[in-house]
Amino acid sequence: MATNDPGGGGGEDGQLAFGVEGARRAVRAARGRKPKAPAQAERLPVARVVVDKGLVHLDRLFDYSVPAKLAEQARPGVRVRVRFGAKVVDGRRRGGGLIDGVIVERVERSTYAGPLAPLASVVSPEIVLAPPMVELARAVADRYAGSLADIVQLALPARHARAEAESSGEPRVRPGPPAPGPWSRYPAGAAHLAALAAGESPRTVWTALPGPHWPDEIARALAATLAGGRGALAVVPDAKAVDRVDAALTALLGPGRHVALTAGLGPEERYRRWLAVNRGTVRAVVGTRAAMFAPVVELGLALVWNDGDDSHADQNAPHPHVREVLAMRAAREHAAFTVGGHSTTVEAAQLVRSGWARPLDADRAAVRAAAPLVRTVGSDLDLARDEAARAARLPSVAWDVARTALRGGPVLVQVPRRGYLVRTACRRCREPARCAHCSGPLELPSGDAVLTCGWCTRPAPNWHCRVCGGDRIRAGVIGARRTAEELGRAFPTVPVRTSGRDAILTTVPDLPALIIATPGAEPVAPSGYAAALLLDGWALLTRPDLRAGEEALRRWLDAASLVRPAGEGGTLVVVAESTLRPVQALVRWDPQGYALTELGERADLNLPPVSRMASVTGPPAGIADFLAVLRLPDGVDVLGPVPVAPTVARTPPPAPARPDPRAADTRAELTRALFGATPPAPAPARPAAEPPRHERVLLRIEPGRGAELAHALKAAQTLRLARGTADPVLIRVDPPDIG
């Protein structure tokens, strides 16, 4: 990297953009030191830098003077090293360590009154953060009440010098447009691909047909965009999905036209692929959530698959969500946008209802042709007569279906993940059974008949339901391992395999076998499962979460999509009451209808995504102080504060106040989710000693004014942090656990 120095290192006396430098020299001269002010760049001598310090109250650019030697290299978008945090004593800087930063722009003069420190060095000439990406990062930071530096850190992979030194190769000529392939099953499928190839930018909510074709469909949408001379980006929930789309892209385009970006790559390979994208050599990307910021040149399509999956919400503050970021990118970069999945999130339905996006669906006949036969069975009725099946708590319908299906191929059994176990509930109304003292979940220790609180360990021998007064309990669903054991006994001649959090199977052969999997960990069977049993019905549905229904339906549809079509004998058995709305939506295979109904309800209740919400969590003193400092715009609802369990150590919250007794059923349900929410988590073995108390306050603002709310929250946070704060609070825009 040659240093071009057009100034030839020459002096530039009198060209200074500010007079402070002169004063500095005077000081040095007075001390008898040789004035060694570095020669400054003649043109645009000030670099505005985003420094890699994720402190909200430092969320601004810092100006540095550009030494003449760096005049050419110090371009907007390059990584630099700067001294930061120094103190000026007698006109001299003291202290201040070297930290990383990126130049955002070069300007003629600084608005900063003090003396500017020089850029220490330019790390590399690579433009890693072009101005449009800065603007996107700024907008994302603003939306989520976070800092620019936070987003930049998410967006940029770690630099790797060796990868950078390599060539990324030459850009390839654009491929021809792909055949519609499986898209021909959708009335508007071929037209959609044609529009992408023609450089148009449709925004769609795509409800994918059940079955194994979605990776191919994603690949063809990306390929069509490439054919039109633009770049394309698909973000999927996990590495397994990346692999499938990756394979489909390779099959369609051959190697070298796309990259897969996943967290598991390792720094060098990750940076190598990212650079190939940044340099425009590769123009199609499939990846997991960090890829949402992939610097695809001339983005023509941004696609998110299965946006209800919680891995699409970033783990790091300020927790940007792939769907939201890609929608922002598509709007800013005039690209097409697709949110796709086997199910429809309420947020996606909102995009349709607001007119921002159009649905991209198959017709009913195509859905029926692709979907398995769906049967429902109430969970505690009609247990199989077979003794072993009875032990496994298999309803006879499920047992019969499995037995028959096992002659023709593998059978998937979806069981609840441990954390989703609802231990006990009222037999009559299904209200989760809660401790009268601390509202903790009541459990039935293995085989025992004594109800016990999972939080305070008090026994609850005389429990009665606080909603309907019932006094009969239904026992919780058992976990994956035991299910596997018991099913193994019920089907002694069939191999049983499990796939769960620790050991995930990717694929299973098309041979008779029982595959026990937790939601999201279902392996793919090449020709589809002969049947699937969804045993987790009411465990998923009784979670005290606003999204419980939507989430249950999503998981069922994802599992159901792995089953052969009804025409090939594919059958799905869901163990849940057939009267429940998510169950009906599954039977009718109508995710959009379900999402639209949910959306209507959210609108009635003024809940997200129809309103915008943010939560503030922390110790009561911090919350009180934060609220005192907070200057809210007009029309913000303040809900709470209410006690919550701190995120780390679970503590029993005081019995939640029953708000709004005039509420209708659903309303009570939702309100409970809001105020009495207890996210599923394993209970501690013993009650926590004296746990830190936390509170949460929810803030709600009307749609379209989220930015105002975020801005106010950030201002309050900045103010508190700037004056060195005890009792820090956490701000979360779009908190995940209320919906």
Add this chain to the structure above:
DNA sequence: AGCACGCCGACT
């Protein structure tokens, strides 16, 4: 977050 300045107690 660091880190330095600043204005009040126990030591050479």
Add this chain to the structure above:
DNA sequence: GTCGGCGTGCTC
């Protein structure tokens, strides 16, 4: 008289 407590404020 000074060394040093950590309260307050800034970082280009």
